[in-house]
Amino acid sequence: MRARNHPAQVARRGPLDEVDDRWTPHDLFEDADRRFGPFDLDAAASHQNALCARYFTREDDGLTQPWHGTVWCNPPYSACANWVEKAWTEWASGRARRIVMLLPANRTDLSWWHRWIEPHRDAAEAPLRVVFLPGRIRFGRPGQPTPAKGDRPPFGLCLIVWGV
Ligand SMILES: C[S@@+](CC[C@H](N)C(=O)[O-])C[C@H]1O[C@@H](n2cnc3c(N)ncnc32)[C@H](O)[C@@H]1O
Numbered sequence: 001m002r003a004r005n006h007p008a009q010v011a012r013r014g015p016l017d018e019v020d021d022r023w024t025p026h027d028l029f030e031d032a033d034r035r036f037g038p039f040d041l042d043a044a045a046s047h048q049n050a051l052c053a054r055y056f057t058r059e060d061d062g063l064t065q066p067w068h069g070t071v072w073c074n075p076p077y078s079a080c081a082n083w084v085e086k087a088w089t090e091w092a093s094g095r096a097r098r099i100v101m102l103l104p105a106n107r108t109d110l111s112w113w114h115r116w117i118e119p120h121r122d123a124a125e126a127p128l129r130v131v132f133l134p135g136r137i138r139f140g141r142p143g144q145p146t147p148a149k150g151d152r153p154p155f156g157l158c159l160i161v162w163g164v
Contacts, residue, residue, distance in 0.1 A: 040069030081112035098163035
């Protein structure tokens with residue numbers, strides 16, 4: 001599979017929303033909602049794919065809005081670092097009670113992981129926990145809300161949980 005939102009491509013011409021716009025399967029979301037929710041806010045959404053009654057779209061820009069309550073976020077994977085940094089800001093502000101972010105589990109070598117996650121995760125007293133999910137999860141996409149067979153990204157996923 002050829003990368004279409006590689007950091008160099010994104011730096012040159014911006015992200016392709018058609019690549020970023022991947023929808024969490026309902027069973028995964030419901031499982032997370034039972035375990036860590038109920039979620040009040042979907043911080044990265046469109047009118048078609050929002051998973052909570054309250055949500056921010058690209059036009060609202062969830063990166064510049066305050067996040068309140070228990071927050072779900074499956075961010076655009078072309079900008080994981082910005083979303084992880086934003087989650088820390090919201091967590092530190094005390095506005096967010098808990099934040100759960102669905103991220104690719106194959107970016108653990110990148111500088112943002114080592115700045116924002118690795119030093120904090122899973123230690124005693126740390127607010128941050130990483131839950132690695134089994135298997136290769138199929139996402140929905142615009143026009144195909146129920147994931148198509150075989151339409152899987154070439155990486156596993158993890159949940160980053162602030163407020164364990
Ligand atoms: C990976 S999809 C998530 C879809 C669904 N809400 C979910 O949780 O599975 C990311 C969504 O965030 C939207 N998005 C992109 N930039 C955004 C921004 N700055 N603020 C809020 N949403 C944004 C995209 O249009 C896309 O619909």
